[in-house]
Amino acid sequence: MTLLNTSQFAAFINGAYAVSVIFLAAVSALTLARYRNATRRLAQTEANK
Amino acid sequence: MNENVLAPSAVPAGGASWLHRYANPGRFLRLARPCLPWLAGFSLILTVTGLIWGYYFAPADWEQGDAARIMYVHVPAAWVAMAGYAALAVASFFSLIWRHPLADIAAEEIGPVGAGFTFVCLVSGALWGKPMWGAYWVWDARLTSVLVLFFLYLGHIALIRAFDNPQHGHRAAAILALVGAVNLPIIVFSVQWWNTLHQGNTISISGGSKIYITMLYPLLISSLGFYLTFITLVVARMSASIMEKKTRNLLLAAAERS
Numbered sequence: 001m002t003l004l005n006t007s008q009f010a011a012f013i014n015g016a017y018a019v020s021v022i023f024l025a026a027v028s029a030l031t032l033a034r035y036r037n038a039t040r041r042l043a044q045t046e047a048n049k
Numbered sequence: 050m051n052e053n054v055l056a057p058s059a060v061p062a063g064g065a066s067w068l069h070r071y072a073n074p075g076r077f078l079r080l081a082r083p084c085l086p087w088l089a090g091f092s093l094i095l096t097v098t099g100l101i102w103g104y105y106f107a108p109a110d111w112e113q114g115d116a117a118r119i120m121y122v123h124v125p126a127a128w129v130a131m132a133g134y135a136a137l138a139v140a141s142f143f144s145l146i147w148r149h150p151l152a153d154i155a156a157e158e159i160g161p162v163g164a165g166f167t168f169v170c171l172v173s174g175a176l177w178g179k180p181m182w183g184a185y186w187v188w189d190a191r192l193t194s195v196l197v198l199f200f201l202y203l204g205h206i207a208l209i210r211a212f213d214n215p216q217h218g219h220r221a222a223a224i225l226a227l228v229g230a231v232n233l234p235i236i237v238f239s240v241q242w243w244n245t246l247h248q249g250n251t252i253s254i255s256g257g258s259k260i261y262i263t264m265l266y267p268l269l270i271s272s273l274g275f276y277l278t279f280i281t282l283v284v285a286r287m288s289a290s291i292m293e294k295k296t297r298n299l300l301l302a303a304a305e306r307s
Contacts, residue, residue: 007115009180016173017104020122023169024096027162027282035085035285038292045299 072149074291081288088284092277099125099271107267119177121267124252125275126170127195131233133163133279134198137205138230141223151287153219156226157209158286162279164202171199182246190239191247194232201229 007013103121110117137159143152174192175185186192209222240249251259258265 009114009116012176012180013104013115013118016119016122016176017100019172019176020126020169021100023165024278027165028278031282031285031289035289038289038296042292042296042299045296045303049299049303 072143072147072151074151074154074294077151078288078291081284085281085285085288088277088281092274092281094274095270096274096278099267099269099274102267103271107264108261110264113181116177116180117264119173120264121271123170123173123177124268125272126166126173128272129275129279130163130167130170130195130198131236132276133159133166134201134226134230135233136283137163137202137226138233141226144219144223145227154287154290155283156205156219156223158283158290160202160206160209160222162282162286164199164206166275166279167195167199167202170195187246189246190243191236191245194236194239197232198229198236201225201232205229 100121103118107118107121109115137156140152140155140159143149144156171192174195178187179185205222205226208225209218212218212221237250239245240247252265252268260268
């Protein structure tokens with residue numbers, strides 16, 4: 001296993017991975033929240049019809 | 050949402066009729082909902098596998114050392130950014146020609162996700178450029194054309210919401226997306242047409258890839274993970290958008306009745 005904290009480029013590599021992982025996690029969480037909210041609101045509206 | 054175009058009389062006969070049939074938002078929602086958990090699961094498995102493989106287990110490059118590991122996030126993000134814009138252009142074409150409501154929804158939801166992946170590509174590229182070139186940014190043809198792609202995404206997001214009448218917004222944004230598609234071949238061939246600091250194409254579909262197999266596998270898995278993540282996000286956002294419109298229509302109908 002490569003120990004990236006010993007690499008002279010560690011800050012750049014870790015930064016690139018951090019930006020990617022944070023973006024993917026954040027956009028996935030936001031999309032999931034929006035999808036669940038839309039599903040719940042539609043079910044509520046249809047139930048009250 | 051304009052549903053009139055989906056009336057049976059509006060569906061043309063012939064080879065494209067299946068496409069029109071599946072362009073119905075209600076049918077799309079019925080198909081998408083059971084697929085979404087599977088898409089999300091495969092996206093997560095492939096992306097995590099690709100990133101861990103690239104970060105920990107792939108070999109360091111003989112010339113760039115460990116800095117080449119940035120490739121496993123930078124290249125997939127760049128490919129998805131371009132493929133996303135191609136999908137945006139196709140959706141815009143269908144929106145302009147056939148006025149499909151689903152094409153408008155697709156274009157609206159692809160924009161922000163594609164812009165996000167382009168941002169990741171630009172930032173990871175800058176973090177790769179500094180240790181290799183000594184600069185975070187250079188006005189190189191490849192870098193500049195990807196920056197233009199990012200601005201095209203932002204322009205599309207802004208334009209689609211810039212009109213009081215949403216139909217006008219979708220039409221103007223579709224024209225921008227189609228005109229902007231000319232940037233895609235410029236990005237791909239920029240490293241051949243101009244002398245660039247950015248390296249040339251390493252992967253070739255027609256053979257002759259200049260990357261060793263131990264680096265190619267994690268790159269392909271990471272790329273497949275990013276592509277699937279993009280598709281999952283867009284399908285989920287489109288489904289949410291359709292449900293939000295449906296809820297709004299039901300509430301409006303209830304308000305009119307009372």
